[in-house]
Amino acid sequence: MIRLLLRVLGHDYARPVRRTIGLMTAASVAEGLAYALLIPVLRALLDDRPADARPWLAGLGAAVAVYAVLRYRSDLAGFRVGTTMLRGMYRRLGDQLARLPLGWYGAGRVGDVSILAGRGVLQAMSVIAHLLAPFVSACVTPLTIVVILLVFHWQLGVAALLAAPVVAAIQARVGRATAAADAESAARDRKAAQRVVEYLQAQPVLRAGGRTAERFALLDDALRDVQLASRRSTVLTLPGAVGLALVVQTMFTAVLALGAALALGGTIGAADVLIALVLAARCADPLLSLTELGGRLRGARTELTRLDTILSTPPLPEASDPIRPDRHDLEFVSVSFRHGSRTVVDDLSLAVPEGQRLAIVGPSGAGKSTILQLLARFYDVDAGSVRVGGVDVRAISTEELMARIAIVFQDVYLFDGTIEENVRLGRPDADDAALRAAAAAARLDEVVDRLPDGWATNVGEGGALLSGGERQRVSIARALLKDAPIVLLDEVTSALDPVNEAAVGEGIERLMAGRTVVIVAHRMRTVRRADRIVFADGGRIVESGSHEELLHHGGRYADFWTLSLTAPAA
Structure with missing residues (x-):
């Protein structure tokens, strides 16, 4: 997804996007590290030594402040880069359309390009301004917390880590399963939009022929196709959403069961079990958001793919040493x-x-x-x-x-x-x-x-x-x-x-x-x-x-x- 985005944006805009992704990653890591300071804070509070928690609380406050600054800067950079990229993408798309041969503009092509240049570009560029930060956070913060769990107690960390490949597999499978449905839904949307325009433009002819109702039926069929395609896409996404929630809850339950077993065996104390559950809970929340983010990212990816197709279409080659004819036969x-x-x-x-x-x-x-x-x-x-x-x-x-x-x-x-x-x-x-x-x-x-x-x-x-x-x-x-x-x-x-x-x-x-x-x-x-x-x-x-x-x-x-x-x- 990131590689496709960078390819569509082109070399000139790749550096600020990479810098923004770096800021977002740093903010997500800082969030995870801030949770690490909960370990000494909770230990001090639960071991009847609340006074010992003060320096750790101060450290936690400082860590949260660092995270807040990084998150603010990364979000601001995302909005700024997204706005800049939007202008740049319109320029790049316009330059490419001006270079393409006029024969490329066949039947239906102009309508598709107009939809892409309007809603499509906005949806594709929304990745940077609105989707990239929560997506990076949903991926990086849980991994940081898992690393902390591994350091804190390796058995609990391994139990949490086992969920990572399963979550990745579910996301990949949902993406593959819904790819065709998303493409069909986009095609139905374009067809319905064309039917609406056709219906409006054809009003004089339709009313003169008394065939308004028939044409409305055609439009209604197109809208019904949109509904069916959207429903199919939703149905295909549903198993992934349920599966992701099930995996996250299973991970949390496994950490709870393992922690309880270790506590009953005297390996760790009750305070450590509570700390592990708090960290596991903080892993679960961003992971569950991947379901919604995944759907929005797939929609943006569809538009990015269409943009990439146009931007990679070769224009007619230009002569390296053009000749100027002196006749006009x-x-x-x-x-x-x-x-x-x-x-x-x-x-x-x-x-x-x-x-x-x-x-x-x-x-x-x-x-x-x-x-x-x-x-x-x-x-x-x-x-x-x-x-x-x-x-x-x-x-x-x-x-x-x-x-x-x-x-x-x-x-x-x-x-x-x-x-x-x-x-x-x-x-x-x-x-x-x-x-x-x-x-x-x-x-x-x-x-x-x-x-x-x-x-x-x-x-x-x-x-x-x-x-x-x-x-x-x-x-x-x-x-x-x-x-x-x-x-x-x-x-x-x-x-x-x-x-x-x-x-x-x-x-x-x-x-x-x-x-x-x-x-x-x-x-x-x-x-x-x-x-x-x-x-x-x-x-x-x-x-x-x-x-x-x-x-x-x-x-x-x-x-x-x-x-x-x-x-x-x-």
Whole structure:
């Protein structure tokens, strides 16, 4: 557990944690040694020599004071280090998420990370501030008292010591038995949280379809699964709790029985038996707390494991001596790429000369969007190479590659800020004239002019306060402001109404002017003016040529074109 915690925290934060653990251990040892002074105090009091107990009482008071100071300093250090670690963990997690390839953020991943970054990090870091001190005390103080018992009377000490391996075995067995149940419970919690969000977001659709009750049943099933998983985890933990209590009580009874036998045999006096029972009782209390602490530590360990998994995920490798391309042509050379067990791109080769437009069309699942993602190095290819200006994208630094590419997706995400702040993400140091020019070219100025707050209008989380067409205009203005020489467009107008499609289309034309462009589109009329069109299917290029050449050929592209002409308007 401690090794996992230190690995998650990283080298920079390991030293203060070790120092804090050292303080906590010293405080626990001091607590146990303070109990050792009870031996001469009780002997003096029970042997009708109460005056002899005074110096020992003074010593006991001093020992308790030392323990109190150490405990105060260790607890304070735990809170301070925990707070520092919390900030550091957020920074470390944020830095790691920024380095991971964009392809890592698959379906469901964002929700899991958001839960982990909120409740998960807090629960994991609570180990230092709230759980580490009582856990160290529950382990170290009883062991210190057992050592004192061994020194005081070795037979009684051995009787108490025999409980230690049994307690450790019980804790280990409970941990193994509940590991799967804890993981299942965490997975059920995440699923239930997703169902709640889904239920809230789907209210308009559900009410329009009159299916609110059915959706509530799905949510209710998810919550019921959470209850069952929690109950299963509790049931698996119960034998350990009962077993631990039984072992502790057995130890106490064994010390009592052995002490009584020794006293009856004349080996020790009644005062020594009482002293042994007092020390054994002080062993029992912290040991019994291990049941509750163990459950909380297992929950924190689950979150630490998830954090460790993310932090140990390797980012895309960066070239040690990156190359800066001096051209902006694009090329795929025998590229193959697998996503899981499925081959998405299979031995694909194509080239886009600098300043020309390539359109990619084909059925759903043909690998069109993946081609764009490989160009932007969201993933690394399994075979072959993707080149920009004749240079493999793996040999170009991420910052340099991203500076050369502007991407406009169908699903636009805007940050919860103003329109101006979202556009300026394209080039934060742009002056107002460049900002206004990009907005005008994207016809975003029409949107800004009719909004009461203009450029200061807040777009809401994900851009929820703007329409789809308005979000797309912001995205195009952002790409225009970036002024990158390579433009990647992925189904930009497929979900827009005719008015917004016309406006966005004008912005796209201005964005593409003079740049190397790769377009993925379902609406065939948006690709007919491309310099070259390729038809993709099954991760391969099955047809290639200009619009007229492909129509004359009468193949798959011609069929798609005919269907687009007969399909009803969106």
